[in-house]
Amino acid sequence: MKELIKDLKEQLCWASREIYQRGLVNIGEGNISIRVKGKNEMIITPSRNDYRMPMSEDMVHMTLAGKLVEGNNKPSSESYLHRVFYKARPNVNCIIHTHSPYTSSLSIQHKGIPVIFEEMLIFLGGSVPCAKYAMAGTANLGKNAIQSMGNQNVVILANHGSIVVGKTMEYCVNTAQLVEKMAKIFVLANFSPDIKKIPEEKQVDFRLQFVEEFSTV
């Protein structure tokens, strides 16, 4: 068990460095968590996580009911958001929440991203919806997020950022970056009424790849 916990904390450190280097978070914002399989527990980055030099001992081990198991730091203030997904979706093992700039620029317009690239169907399961607004740190933030996410793995949080859930940390890191790239392309296209979506009938095969490999529902 000790070895497993050590490995999970190291995965959080790796993901912290990756999402910082990829420009998806600033110091102290966003958060990452990982499920402790076989237990009703997770490990989450601390409040004000230092993404440049994350330390295993800074990570906070807690139950899905919100009780501290081990850790010297305060857990991220969004720990409730993470716990909601672990409780509702047994196949979710990792979660990344960011305030990346282009995705957040859509969040302040309460807009999602339509299916504009095939990768979205394969890795995200389709379009990216935007959840109804709820204050950070509240139970409603989690409720609205999971409701809007439907049977996919990503949702934009109104006036806030986005959340990605998945089976592996590598998937979540890459997907958080993909969402930001899609948001950037969509924003740069300036919401032109001329944006062409991928036709519905062409979406089915790509979406099947998502269902087989990445879906957490």
Ligand SMILES: [Zn+2]
């Ligand atoms: Zn946040």
